[in-house]
Amino acid sequence: MNKVILMGRLTRDPEVRYSQGEQATAIARYTVAVDRRFKRDNDQQTADFIPCVAFGRLGEFAEKYLRKGTKIAVTGRIQTGSYTNKDGQRVYTTEVIVEECEFAESKNASSGDNSGFTPADRPSPSSAAGDGFMNIPDGIDEELPFN
Numbered sequence: 850m851n852k853v854i855l856m857g858r859l860t861r862d863p864e865v866r867y868s869q870g871e872q873a874t875a876i877a878r879y880t881v882a883v884d885r886r887f888k889r890d891n892d893q894q895t896a897d898f899i900p901c902v903a904f905g906r907l908g909e910f911a912e913k914y915l916r917k918g919t920k921i922a923v924t925g926r927i928q929t930g931s932y933t934n935k936d937g938q939r940v941y942t943t944e945v946i947v948e949e950c951e952f953a954e955s956k957n958a959s960s961g962d963n964s965g966f967t968p969a970d971r972p973s974p975s976s977a978a979g980d981g982f983m984n985i986p987d988g989i990d991e992e993l994p995f996n
Contacts, residue, residue, distance in 0.1 A: 851926040853945050855899055856953050857883035858920050863903075865912040875908030879915065881923060901925070903947035910950060920958075924949040 863879040882896045901923060903911050915921065925945045934940050 853923075853925050853927055855881055855883050855901075855923045855925075855945065856920070857881040857896070857899070859915055859917050860898060861917045863911040863915050865908060874905050875903075875912060877903040877908035877911035877915075879903075879911060881921065900942075900944040901947050902944050903950065907947050907950055914952075915950075920953040922951050922953045923947055 860880045863877040865877045867873040881899045925947045928946050929943050931941045
């Protein structure tokens with residue numbers, strides 16, 4: 850079985866190109882920085898930088914929504930390959946072919962903007978509107994236990 854699950858942040862905006870032909874397909878390339886759980890002696894690197902490639906709708910999703918610093922969860926498979934560069938040297942590649950991608954944190958958390966809302970700002974249940982339902986302040990949407 851070849852299955853990879855990653856969670857990390859994009860190191861830069863995705864690079865998106867479209868294939869040639871009648872049915873142009875989006876091909877998005879990006880790198881995900883994944884924190885290491887443990888640090889080895891004398892090892893200064895605390896993250897691994899994993900190259901990812903997303904095709905079709907996932908490529909279009911990356912182009913539209915993903916930006917440098919966005920925290921994402923990616924599921925896919927590892928694919929290896931090789932090519933000969935212009936100097937005639939063999940170059941080996943390893944990348945993750947994305948099969949699923951989703952945000953791993955809220956938009957407010959990723960931008961560092963919490964809209965000034967804190968849990969202490971929650972209204973008490975007795976502050977119900979005339980229809981019997983509690984008023985929900987703006988900006989709390991990300992904190993609700995359901996969507």
